[in-house]
Amino acid sequence: MSTSSLEFDQWLQLRITETESVLNTVLPLAEQAPQRLHEAMRYAVLGGGKRVRASLVYAAGEAALQGKPMAAAQEKALGLAAAAVELIHAYSLVHDDLPCMDDDQLRRGMPTVHVQYGEACAMLTGDALQPLAFSALAQMPVAPALVVQAMGLLARAAGSLGMAGGQAIDCDSVGKSLSQTELQTMHSLKTGAMLEASILIGGIVAGASSSVRQGLQHYADAVGLAFQVADDILDVTADTKTLGKTAGKDAADNKPTYVSIMGLEGSRNLLQELAQNAALAIRPIGASGLRLKQLAEYIVDRDR
Amino acid sequence: MSTSSLEFDQWLQLRITETESVLNTVLPLAEQAPQRLHEAMRYAVLGGGKRVRASLVYAAGEAALQGKPMAAAQEKALGLAAAAVELIHAYSLVHDDLPCMDDDQLRRGMPTVHVQYGEACAMLTGDALQPLAFSALAQMPVAPALVVQAMGLLARAAGSLGMAGGQAIDCDSVGKSLSQTELQTMHSLKTGAMLEASILIGGIVAGASSSVRQGLQHYADAVGLAFQVADDILDVTADTKTLGKTAGKDAADNKPTYVSIMGLEGSRNLLQELAQNAALAIRPIGASGLRLKQLAEYIVDRDR
Numbered sequence: 115m116s117t118s119s120l121e122f123d124q125w126l127q128l129r130i131t132e133t134e135s136v137l138n139t140v141l142p143l144a145e146q147a148p149q150r151l152h153e154a155m156r157y158a159v160l161g162g163g164k165r166v167r168a169s170l171v172y173a174a175g176e177a178a179l180q181g182k183p184m185a186a187a188q189e190k191a192l193g194l195a196a197a198a199v200e201l202i203h204a205y206s207l208v209h210d211d212l213p214c215m216d217d218d219q220l221r222r223g224m225p226t227v228h229v230q231y232g233e234a235c236a237m238l239t240g241d242a243l244q245p246l247a248f249s250a251l252a253q254m255p256v257a258p259a260l261v262v263q264a265m266g267l268l269a270r271a272a273g274s275l276g277m278a279g280g281q282a283i284d285c286d287s288v289g290k291s292l293s294q295t296e297l298q299t300m301h302s303l304k305t306g307a308m309l310e311a312s313i314l315i316g317g318i319v320a321g322a323s324s325s326v327r328q329g330l331q332h333y334a335d336a337v338g339l340a341f342q343v344a345d346d347i348l349d350v351t352a353d354t355k356t357l358g359k360t361a362g363k364d365a366a367d368n369k370p371t372y373v374s375i376m377g378l379e380g381s382r383n384l385l386q387e388l389a390q391n392a393a394l395a396i397r398p399i400g401a402s403g404l405r406l407k408q409l410a411e412y413i414v415d416r417d418r
Numbered sequence: 419m420s421t422s423s424l425e426f427d428q429w430l431q432l433r434i435t436e437t438e439s440v441l442n443t444v445l446p447l448a449e450q451a452p453q454r455l456h457e458a459m460r461y462a463v464l465g466g467g468k469r470v471r472a473s474l475v476y477a478a479g480e481a482a483l484q485g486k487p488m489a490a491a492q493e494k495a496l497g498l499a500a501a502a503v504e505l506i507h508a509y510s511l512v513h514d515d516l517p518c519m520d521d522d523q524l525r526r527g528m529p530t531v532h533v534q535y536g537e538a539c540a541m542l543t544g545d546a547l548q549p550l551a552f553s554a555l556a557q558m559p560v561a562p563a564l565v566v567q568a569m570g571l572l573a574r575a576a577g578s579l580g581m582a583g584g585q586a587i588d589c590d591s592v593g594k595s596l597s598q599t600e601l602q603t604m605h606s607l608k609t610g611a612m613l614e615a616s617i618l619i620g621g622i623v624a625g626a627s628s629s630v631r632q633g634l635q636h637y638a639d640a641v642g643l644a645f646q647v648a649d650d651i652l653d654v655t656a657d658t659k660t661l662g663k664t665a666g667k668d669a670a671d672n673k674p675t676y677v678s679i680m681g682l683e684g685s686r687n688l689l690q691e692l693a694q695n696a697a698l699a700i701r702p703i704g705a706s707g708l709r710l711k712q713l714a715e716y717i718v719d720r721d722r
Contacts, residue, residue: 142578147603151578151586209545214537233518235586237541241513241548242582245573248552252570258562265569266556269549274446274455278546282455282539299451 116183117176122408126169133168133200134160136193140201140250154231154239155246159204162222166341166413167203167312168196173405174316178326180402191254191319195264198247199312202272205243206308208236210281244272256319264315271311280304292370298339305345306338313337313406325398332395333406340388341413346371347381352417389414420487421480426712430473433500437472438464440497441504444554458535458543459550463508466526470645470717471507471616472500477709478620482630484706495558495623499568502551503616506576509547510612512540514585548576560623568619575615584608596674602643609649610642617641617710629702636699637710644692645717650675651685656721693718 117125137159144153175192176184184192211218211226212233218226228236251265270276280303292300313334317327350373372381392410396403421429441463448457479496480488488496515522515530516537522530532540555569574580584607596604617638621631654677676685696714700707 148578148583148586151583155578206545209541212541214541237513237516237518238582238586241510241544242578242586244545244548245577245582248569248573249577252566252573258566261566262556262562262569265552265566269552269556273549273553274452274459274546278542278549279452279455282452282542282546 118404122405122412125405125408126412129169129172129196130165132172132193133165133196136197136250137200140194140197140246150231150235151238151242154227154235155243157230158208158227158239158243159201161224163200163204164416165196165200166409167199167308169409170309170312170337170406171196171199171316171319173409174313174322174330175320177330177396177399177403177406178317178320178322180323180326180400184320187255188320191256192316194250194254195315195319196312198250198268199308199315201243201247201250202268202277202308205240205247206277206281208240208243212236215281247272254319256321260318260321263318267311267315267318271307276303276307276311277305280307290370292375294372294375297370297372297375301342302338305342306334309338309341310334329396329399329403330406333392333403333410336388336391336395337410337413340385340392340410343372343381343385343388344414344416346373347378347385348417349373350378385414422708426709426716429709429712430716433473433476434469436476436497437469437500437504440501440554444498444501444505444550454535454539455542455546458531458539459547461534462512462531462543462547463505465528467504467508468720469500469504470713471503471612473713474613474616474641474710475500475503475620475623477713478617478626478634479624481634481700481703481707481710482621482624482626484627484630484704488624491559492624495560496620498554498558499619499623500616502554502572503612503619505547505551505554506572506581506612509544509551510581510585512544512547516540519585551576558623560625564622564625567622571615571619571622575611580607580611580615581609584611594674596679598676598679601674601676601679605646606642609646610638613642613645614638633700633703633707637696637714640692640695640699641714641717644689644696644714647676647685647689647692648718648720650677651682651689652721653677654682689718 117128120128141156141159142152144156146152172192175188179188207221208227210216211221212228219229220226226236227239231239247268248265251261251268254261254264272278274282280300283300283303313330314327317330322330349371372384376384389410393407396406399406421432424432445460445463446456448460450456476496479492511525512531514520515525516532523533524530530540531543535543551572552569555565555572558565558568576582578586584604587604587607617634618631621634626634653675676688680688693714697711700710703710
């Protein structure tokens, strides 16, 4: 299906709907044993969310095609890849919210998984969502060599040199003051690694050329950082209702953020600069980079 | 290298040493940032263990070769697969030991990870070990289609329809009385799924024929169950020092076990029956099934 004529909002909604549909298929039914675990997994994953990572997978896939029509197998593979990155993201939120981590009660305006299902079940929910992501990738109907590349990328991005590693630095840094460089390292792992993986996996699955991959890499560097800066700004400017999670939590927890280090004005300037870098990075990709460009603007301008 | 002339003890020691060596290479150095997380990951994985799963990978790989010499690439791939199943096993132990689960203080005679590093770090340690297993598989130098098969199997075995699912049933069943069938379902997921995956992945990586794969599947069914029955017997017959973990814990926690349902004598009889089933299952595989046969005996007769 050609989606190039759609307005950005329509395109985004279409890709979100497709992702939800694949997630719904990939997740075991709540009626299937062990029921309680499967119910909790569905609660954690299907409870809304912006699906930014999934949208990046699709946008990068479209960019990689360079105007060629998307084959049905590629469309299906991108859907599974989009589901995979959302499953990893969902698991990370469940574990982050646990009492031994951020001890958060509210997520997307709903009780967090451990509040709803208990701590042990919440931990197992996260533990089971993670391999489900790899199961989804294993089902992609594209060349096995591409599947292996995508799996290797996802595994690295989720692990100690990516998201989990960033989380570990975050843990160690509570109550400490970090320099901007240290803060950037932490975020580039904690949030940036999975955003980057989403972008690169989308490109790989759709058979990106090496020059497109290079553009995607530079775009990912800028967007990964922009996402976190925008998040830090929202933590101080938005209210809990709009965010769907507790606003002002970072400041209350004495966690270092871009705003605490650079101030609100400085953070906003950095954000605009990163948005420009993202746009520059995909210029060589040409017209098929449209959705990537629009997603970068969306990430910078979002209000939640 | 031909290992067929070695006594079983020597063969087992060789495969354990090889596995430790691959694990040591696959795990990031403790000096690499985030240091505390990497230190905890190494503590969790390299602290000994029987390496039964790793040995099953190698034994199934040797069986699949049907007497042909093992190529260097296959040897390397089996080592990475052996490391992968041990990484998943190690992560599951770290999470099982947490206060919200079994709340265990002792593992392999040493303080558990959360006792040593704190709860948050222990959770992240498990979270980071899991994707490292998939990274290891992604590095296997065999046909990508085989890698994808192995990854799909591992993901399923670790997830809600395998190990994590069994754990979730276990959680729900504390204080309840389970029938033997229910108990068997729980264990076939909790322990059996990963033992089965180890055996099948070893066969796949070494290019097992479909008839060998079938033999491996039947062998896995028997050995997976035998392992748990032996564990339950040891929980009541061995002491804490020999086990390296708290003995009598299942009874104290009021957890259903084979011994609590069938008695000690009944459990021992079942164990012998399962050992015979395992031996029968691999008879069609012939002489190259030697290590599988010996491993089944070892699993049945072990004292820890």
